[in-house]
Amino acid sequence: MNIIQSDASVLPDLANRNETDIAIQIESLECVCLATEIAKPVVTSFGKMLKRPALFLRIKDRHGNAGYGEVWCNFPSAGATYRKNLLGEEIFSLVVGRNFHSPAECYSFLTSKLQVLKNQSGDIGAISQCIAGLDVACWDLIARRADLPIRKLFSRASDVVPAYASGINPDSALEQMESARELGFNQFKLKVGFGLGRDTTNVEVFAKSLLPDETFMIDANQAWDVANALNASQRFKQFSPLWLEEPICADRPTREWQTLKTSTTIPLAAGENFADKEAFHEALSADWIDVVQPDVCKWGGLTGCIEIGRQAVAAGKMFCPHSLGGGIALAASAELLAIVGGTGMVEIDSNPNPFREKIFTQRTHNGCLHLHDQPGLNIDESEVVRLFDT
Ligand SMILES: [Mg+2]
Incomplete structure (x- = not known):
C-alpha cells in the first residue's frame, strides 16, 4: 500500500484565513502538574494506576491570548x-519569543531541534509528549483568537463524532458497561491479558451482555507474544469483537504483526504506543493495521495526528484516536476526529478522573458526542484557569 506523503504542513483550510491568523508568538509558557487519588485503580495487563496524574500547560501570546495543552x-x-x-528546562527557551507562521511550523521546529536530545537521552517518548502537548496549546490559541472551535478552522469538519467507552477492567466489567450505557454509550472496550481462562470467561460474559445495537472491542495492552495472541484470538473470534487492540508489543517487527493479520479474522488495532511517524507509515504500508489509534497528547499533537489520520482514512482504515488522560487531551482528541472524519470513534475512558470530568463537559448521546461550539478546544476554561491561577 502506498502512503501519501504530505509536506507535514497541516494548515487550516478555510478560505478566509490568512497567514496572520495562524501565526503565533509565544510570550509565556506555564505548566501545572497534578495528581489525584482514586478509590478504585485503573487496571491494565501491565499494571495498575493508583492515582490519576495530569500535566497541563498554558501558553500566551503578547496580546494575552491563551492556549491550553496537556x-x-x-x-x-x-x-x-x-x-x-x-518543558521548563529544554523547551521554554526554544519557543518563547520566537515567531512561527503556524502551529505546524512550531511543531516541525521542535521536532527537528530536539532530535539530538531524543537520541542522547533515549527519552523519545517524554520529549514527543511535550511537543504534542505544546502543539495542542498552539492550535487552541489560534482557534480562540479566531473565536472558533479548532475543528471550524477546517472546512469539512463534523460537529458529531461517534464515541466509545474504554478502560473497562476485568474485575467489574459488567458494572462499568452498565454505567457507560447509562451515560449514552453503545460501544464498549474490555481489558484483557489477565490469563486466557479468565479473559475468555470475561469476554464471553461481556459479549452476551450486549444489547442488540451494541458492539464491543478488546484491548490486551501489549500482553502477549505471537503464539499467545493467536491462541487468544482463536478463542475470542466467536464473540465477534470489533477489534483486538495491541495483542503484542507495539514495537514488534512487522512480520509478527503480519503473521497475526493473516491468522485471525478479528481486525487489529494499534497506534497509542507508536514512537514516531515512521511507525504509522510502516503499519499502513504493510497493511496489517485495521484501526489506527494515535494519542494526540502522546505523539504528534494535532499537527501530526491530523496528517496520520488523513492517511489512515485514505487507506480505508478506521481512525480512532486514543485518549486516557485529563479533559484537555480528550477535547483535543474529539476535535481531531471531527477534522479527520471517516468511520472511527473517539475513545472515552470510563474510569473516574476528576480532571477529565470537570474540564471536558460534553456528553455522549446514542453513542455520539455532539460537539459544542465554544472557541478552541471546547473545554470548561474556568476549571482550567482555576488550576493555573490558584
Ligand atoms: Mg489501548
Whole structure:
C-alpha cells in the first residue's frame, strides 16, 4: 500500500484565513502538574494506576491570548514531574519569543531541534509528549483568537463524532458497561491479558451482555507474544469483537504483526504506543493495521495526528484516536476526529478522573458526542484557569 506523503504542513483550510491568523508568538509558557487519588485503580495487563496524574500547560501570546495543552504522563508514576521539567528546562527557551507562521511550523521546529536530545537521552517518548502537548496549546490559541472551535478552522469538519467507552477492567466489567450505557454509550472496550481462562470467561460474559445495537472491542495492552495472541484470538473470534487492540508489543517487527493479520479474522488495532511517524507509515504500508489509534497528547499533537489520520482514512482504515488522560487531551482528541472524519470513534475512558470530568463537559448521546461550539478546544476554561491561577 502506498502512503501519501504530505509536506507535514497541516494548515487550516478555510478560505478566509490568512497567514496572520495562524501565526503565533509565544510570550509565556506555564505548566501545572497534578495528581489525584482514586478509590478504585485503573487496571491494565501491565499494571495498575493508583492515582490519576495530569500535566497541563498554558501558553500566551503578547496580546494575552491563551492556549491550553496537556502532556500524556500516565507512566511511570513520576512521569508528570519529569515532563514538566523538560518543558521548563529544554523547551521554554526554544519557543518563547520566537515567531512561527503556524502551529505546524512550531511543531516541525521542535521536532527537528530536539532530535539530538531524543537520541542522547533515549527519552523519545517524554520529549514527543511535550511537543504534542505544546502543539495542542498552539492550535487552541489560534482557534480562540479566531473565536472558533479548532475543528471550524477546517472546512469539512463534523460537529458529531461517534464515541466509545474504554478502560473497562476485568474485575467489574459488567458494572462499568452498565454505567457507560447509562451515560449514552453503545460501544464498549474490555481489558484483557489477565490469563486466557479468565479473559475468555470475561469476554464471553461481556459479549452476551450486549444489547442488540451494541458492539464491543478488546484491548490486551501489549500482553502477549505471537503464539499467545493467536491462541487468544482463536478463542475470542466467536464473540465477534470489533477489534483486538495491541495483542503484542507495539514495537514488534512487522512480520509478527503480519503473521497475526493473516491468522485471525478479528481486525487489529494499534497506534497509542507508536514512537514516531515512521511507525504509522510502516503499519499502513504493510497493511496489517485495521484501526489506527494515535494519542494526540502522546505523539504528534494535532499537527501530526491530523496528517496520520488523513492517511489512515485514505487507506480505508478506521481512525480512532486514543485518549486516557485529563479533559484537555480528550477535547483535543474529539476535535481531531471531527477534522479527520471517516468511520472511527473517539475513545472515552470510563474510569473516574476528576480532571477529565470537570474540564471536558460534553456528553455522549446514542453513542455520539455532539460537539459544542465554544472557541478552541471546547473545554470548561474556568476549571482550567482555576488550576493555573490558584
Ligand atoms: Mg489501548
